[in-house]
Amino acid sequence: MPRTFTDLTRHALNGPTMGTRWSALFHMRGDFETVRVHAAMADAVAEVDQQMSTWKxxxxxxxxxxxxxxxxxxxxxxxxxxxxxxxxxxxxxxxxxxxxxxxxxxxxxxxxxxxxxxxxxxxxxxxxxxxxxxxxxxxxxxxxxxHADMRFDLNGIAKGYGVDRLAETAGLHSIEAGLFAIDGELRALGAQPDGSGWAIAVEKPDLHERAPHSIIELEDSAIATSGDYRHWVDIGGHRLSHTIDPRLGMPLRKPPASATVIARDCMSADAWATAMMVLGEQEGLKLAEKLSLSVLFLWHGQPGGTGCGIFANDKRDMRSRKNTAC
Missing domain, CATH: 1.10.3980.10 (ApbE-like superfamily)
Known part of the structure; x- marks a missing residue:
């Protein structure tokens, strides 16, 4: 008799990496051995960190x-x-x-x-x-x-690649569907056992609370968000975004509140989310249209409120998007 999704058990794994935590969510049979999978995933992201960290x-x-x-x-x-x-x-x-x-x-x-x-x-x-x-x-x-002196930094792409490594490691252990994440970078493999996509929250760009702006369902795609509201430094009483403007060698002056990108792999989504923050909405949407990138810009609204936006150029196979909520 074939198995149904009711025969499956939800497995949630996580651990520390790159100053934050990685996570993996998937469904397998109840007697599925997770110890080896957990160790393999931890090793995979540790290898990425050891190779690409500027802190080590x-x-x-x-x-x-x-x-x-x-x-x-x-x-x-x-x-x-x-x-x-x-x-x-x-x-x-x-x-x-x-x-x-x-x-x-x-x-x-x-x-x-x-x-x-x-x-x-x-x-x-x-x-x-x-x-x-x-x-x-x-x-x-x-x-x-x-060919000249230069210091490289991969903070805008390494976490996304780490997520891809989590997904690849899952596949090596016969896990064909799941949701894998490091911080705000996520990758979905397949669908959930009931056939629905993996529910992903796009966070409202608010300094004081963590709440969803919108929810999408993702399948066989990755999503990454870069924003000005979680990581910053305070210099002279001014809060400065962690995203550097390559043209000026300084934090972005008036960035969007956040830019979210959907791509086939998380490494690309991660890097393009950073690029879209730098380009801003007007130039970013022009390039997104040219390259058929799926991007969502959010911006801060009036005091006490938050703006809203929609995914542009979204040609991915996703379901039940609710991405125009304010």
Whole structure:
């Protein structure tokens, strides 16, 4: 007799990573062994963190950051994959997403050290080159080199890739459907046992409470949100968004409250959400239309309220979207 969804048990796994937590939600038979899966997922995201962290002095990314211009550095395959994606999205976004902003990220206090006035001044005055003009990748030989001094930062893409690794690890353990997340980046595989999509809340951009702005159902897609209301620094009484404007080497001056992007993989959704914050609604929607990206911009409304928006260019196979609520 074939099994039905009532034979399945809900499994929820989670653990620490990258200064936050990862999670995995899926349904399998009641006697499914989760211990090995949990360990494999923890190892997968730990590997991403060890390779791509700017907080770990011995990370592979920091080895590249410390290298002299012209020096080839051998890098692991996963890091090479993320660097390739970062450069490609950097070019496609006309520089709105740029992995070469490590000096500015650190200067403004979004890295492992506090904000530093001298470093901020240097970051703002520095002549800016795009990472795709400076970093040369040699995937066939697993190596990379810089053609000028530059510090790379993957905070706008590494968590999304970590989510993809969670999903890949699930597949290796015969888990064909589930919802996987790190912070505000999520990826859905398949559907829930009853055939419905995975319910994802797009958060209302509010500093003081956590509440949903809208709910969508996601299948075989990923979603990521970048915003100005969860991660920031206070400098001189001014709250500054953690998203750096690559053109100026400083936090965005008047960013949207949030930008949410849906893509096939979470690495891409993560990076494009950052790019859309930098571009803003007007330029972002133009590029989204050109590239057929699914993007939702939200903005802060009047005092005490929050604005609303709709997904633009949404051609994904999703169900029961409720994304125009205010």
């Amino acid at each position: 002095p011995q990370s592979d990314l920091n080895r590249l950051n410390a290298a002299c211009p012209g020096e080839w550095i051998v890098l692991p395959e996963q890091l090479m994959k993320v660097l390739q994606a970062g450069l490609a999205i950097g070019e496609a976004s006309c520089g709105a997403f740029d992995i070469g902003m490590g000096d500015a990220v650190a200067a403004w206090g979004f890295g492992a050290v506090e904000a530093d006035e001298a470093a901020i001044r240097a970051a703002r005055l520095a002549r800016r080159n795009s990472a795709h003009d400076i970093l040369e990748l040699d995937p066939a030989n697993g190596r990379a080199r810089k």
